[in-house]
Amino acid sequence: MRNQNQTPLLDALKACTTHAHAPFYTPGHKRGKGIAQPLADLLGTKIFCADLTELANLDNLFAPEGVILAAQELAAEAFGAAQTWFLVNGSTCGIEAAILATCGTGDKIIMPRNVHSSAIAGLILSGAMPIFLNPEYDSVLDIAHSITPEAVQAALQKHPDTKAVLVVYPTYYGVCGNLQAIAQITHQYHIPLLVDEAHGAHFAFHPDLPPSALAAGADLTVQSTHKVLGAMTQASMLHVQGDRIDIDRVSKALQLVQSTSPSYILLASLDAARQQMALYGKGLMSRTLELADIARRRISQIPGLSILQMPNLDQTRLTVTVSGLGLTGFAAEEILDEKLGVTAEFGSLQHLTFIISLGNTASDIEQLVQGFMRVGSGEWG
Ligand SMILES: Cc1ncc(COP(=O)(O)O)c(C=O)c1O
Known part of the structure; x- marks a missing residue:
């Protein structure tokens, strides 16, 4: 060693x-x-x-x-x-x-x-x-x-x-x-x-x-x-x-x-x-997984949104399906980025994907959840 x-x-x-x-x-x-x-x-x-x-x-x-x-x-x-x-x-x-x-x-x-x-x-x-x-x-x-x-x-x-x-x-x-x-x-x-x-x-x-x-x-x-x-x-x-x-x-x-x-x-x-x-990888990843879990639980409770879940998924990668809000992923990406200060990794027709990593903080997650609450309620203007 x-x-x-x-x-x-x-x-x-x-x-x-x-x-x-x-x-x-x-x-x-x-x-x-x-x-x-x-x-x-x-x-x-x-x-x-x-x-x-x-x-x-x-x-x-x-x-x-x-x-x-x-x-x-x-x-x-x-x-x-x-x-x-x-x-x-x-x-x-x-x-x-x-x-x-x-x-x-x-x-x-x-x-x-x-x-x-x-x-x-x-x-x-x-x-x-x-x-x-x-x-x-x-x-x-x-x-x-x-x-x-x-x-x-x-x-x-x-x-x-x-x-x-x-x-x-x-x-x-x-x-x-x-x-x-x-x-x-x-x-x-x-x-x-x-x-x-x-x-x-x-x-x-x-x-x-x-x-x-x-x-x-x-x-x-x-x-x-x-x-x-x-x-x-x-x-x-x-x-x-x-x-x-x-x-x-x-x-x-x-x-x-x-x-x-x-x-x-x-x-x-x-x-x-x-x-x-x-030296610190396990602790850093535990914290990252916890932050991702909080985001996943809270966002999945917002009506119209769902989270990609399947076996063998890296739980630090968050994909939110927004089509239930009548929006495309591209439109939701633009609203979050331009009006709500939340920038995704990428948007697709139905989804938005976020990378949650060791550099993210609890306040980033709060901003992400709040952003989706506003998108979900239609009050982002
Ligand atoms: C699946 C996949 N492979 C390879 C690459 C290339 O990686 P890099 O940006 O480090 O050159 C990317 C970059 O986005 C990727 O998404």
Whole structure:
């Protein structure tokens, strides 16, 4: 067991910000001295002291052997992986790399028809051939869920030369398909299960959340640490376990899709977010689940509104069906945002979906509930 209190990358970055010297390297703003004033007015100057490049003490993202390696190893342990890569271009580059690392031109990969655009980009870059499966579809709620183990089984029987299976887990609505069963079926064909877990980076930290993709048997998973945990926007992770993934090919693929000048502010935010979850994750997730539960109970009591509930749902993801009020999700989204100071993650024809995370407070939840009470009563003008 490593000491999860450590933050090797964050510490090294902090040390570099206080080291007095004349800088003759990128970035051109030279630790904020040359930054445009309006940007300094918005952000202050301190942040630019940490906007550094690959200095000797800061390691190299593409060949880590110092503080980045140490930070990635701590993350691997905290998230339950054998190996972890920090990403500075979101899950987008992780999913592209996952496909590039497992499929070449003409190779078959099974994936849901409604995959994120990054998987389509991965197909274009690799030349892999998609075997698209339709996800389960709830026609009453107009919500697409996951692909089923039965559909994966049938596709593999029909295409036994498939090179990988890619699953979205959880969906944007927080719905988790039967990943354990899909992993078992996939592994019978000796091929890897790749998971787009962009919205599930918190799963490993609380027993009342769905099992993480790695716990369910995935070989490779990509998480947007920035979407649901405390990392900064774009900061994500790719995790691997077992022996079905070629580690070297993942590293090479990530070099294809990422900048050679990664932001150390983003990288350090991953180190800090990992430490936060390793030390306090269970408590933070208990509180987040409690807040979500309060929102769920109170909003479901408002006439005309109902809450998406189903087995294997991430309970921190809240989807409110507003069609019973005679409104579309888009209209309700606009009213809440423009008139009532409540901004949703996204609206759809019948619903509004909210991400409740470790950054939300009881007063956010109160504002959300009050907002829906006013929408429900028609008194928002
Ligand atoms: C299901 C899914 N996968 C992948 C991504 C890409 O993640 P990122 O924004 O971290 O690049 C998103 C982003 O919205 C997503 O919703």
